[in-house]
Amino acid sequence: MADKVHFELVSPERRLFSADVEMVVVPGEEGDFAVLPDHAPFVALLRPGVVEVQEAGKISARLFVRSGFAQVTPAGLTVLAEEAIDLASTTRAVLSEKLAEAEANLAAAADDAQRIRADSEVSAIRQVMDVA
């Protein structure tokens, strides 16, 4: 049994992360899930949130993703995010900009589905800013 899982995070613009890691925690739409080596094939939608990469029992990287989906194949985990930010290399200013954008979206939401999306985005960014 392989003791590492191959994890890739790609956004339409570029590939943000690609490495063999111990465990990845992904914010799925129906709840967070962790991917360990030899995970069953799985496809899930994501909600806005933070993808946590764990190495040697510690969180080694945290990446904020805004909607997308994750695919687990025997070859590893691929997260396709519409937008992704590596939290190690961003500043609060960038995040507050995103927060303002998300809040504007929330205010402009036309129906319930949009409102729920925007709301979860706002709370996800707020959560990130508290710990970042």
Added chain:
Amino acid sequence: MASLKDLKLRINSVKSTQKITKAMKMVAASKLRRAQEAAEAARPYAASMEQVLASLSAGITLTEDMPKLLTGTGRDDVHLLVVATAERGLCGGFNASIVRLARQRIQALLAEGKTVKILCVGRKGRDALRRDHAKLIIDTIEVTGGIRKQGFPIAGRIADRLFALYEAGEFDVATVFYAQFKSAIAQFPTAQQIIPAALPEGDAGGPDLKGAIFTFEPGEEELLEALLPRNVAVQIYRALLENAASEEGSRMSAMDNATRNAGDMINRLTLTYNRTRQAAITKELIEIISGAEAL
């Protein structure tokens, strides 16, 4: 015969033109490199997206209540052509070749009695198509500052626009026209159908699936419904990136040619200039000598 002064002026003006084309070539070359990197960076995303969609659609059977983006409207009457071109000219046959392909398609569709609508992305395509299909153009989206500056959101906006039109029953089939980037000297105008989604065959999905049976969360149909619109945006984004790389590649080779032509022209003009100058000197000499002999 042009005078010496005229020739000198002419040479100088061609020289400054050459400097400009040379500079444009350099700029295009560096932009090309970045555009090419961007186009290549976008490939893993689009490829994974296709793979997931393929494994999804392989697992389900098409029914009436499936998302319309996959099944189509069941008709084939109104075609929407999304013609993606550059915002600027001076890039060789780039815009012209895309427009030519689109025009051929328009004529073929019109001959079959279909209705054609055009959505232009980029100013140059609109300018060219307006000449004989002005009535068919429904709108133009300008990509100011280039796709790299605009990023993925603009593809999302174009896609949203398409969905709104699709929902309103404004068209049945959408095809995007762009130039596929092969190398700095080879770009191919391409037509790609994006609505309804033209998915690769189930098995072509990817090499590493090993016949795996996926668990889907939420259900397969909800997932398809969420992914199909995103796939359209991704395909548009990829087309625009390919286009950006093709444009710079095309401009680079066009400007390279222009620089070389200007060089040839300078050589020819300099030759004429020198001949004229020598002829003038010879004439003066003859005049002096014959004047001396007459004494």
